[in-house]
Amino acid sequence: MKPAALVPAGVLVIGALVYGAGVALTGPGARTGVAAGVAVGCAFQLLLLLIARVAFPGKHLAAYGVGMLGRLLLVVASALVLVPASGLPAAPTLFSLVTVLFATTVLEPVALAAGTEKKS
Helix, strand or coil: CCHHHHHHHHHHHHHHHHHHHHHHHCCHHHHHHHHHHHHHHHHHHHHHHHHHHHHCCCCHHHHHHHHHHHHHHHHHHHHHHHHHHHCCCHHHHHHHHHHHHHHHHHHHHHHHHCCCCCCC
């Protein structure tokens, strides 16, 4: 299996781990927020990886920078708009969202480098 095919699976595994930890550490009222944060984080990260692949082929630093800016804007928009509008509990929602985004950010260089060959 190619490394590029493993990246979406990695994002989903990270999401499942964050969800499991969030459910174990919070009460029943916060589980909806944990689920929403994980879902939004995973979906947005997969979208960013797809955009980086298509819009910035071979330009890994530019793709990483745009991804970081996108994640920052998502966290700000979630804190100021999504959480108050939806009535979700702020702490579990934002904590799970940020945790998914952080963990997948560590995975992103692998995703961007997948499929590129090193020339000696």
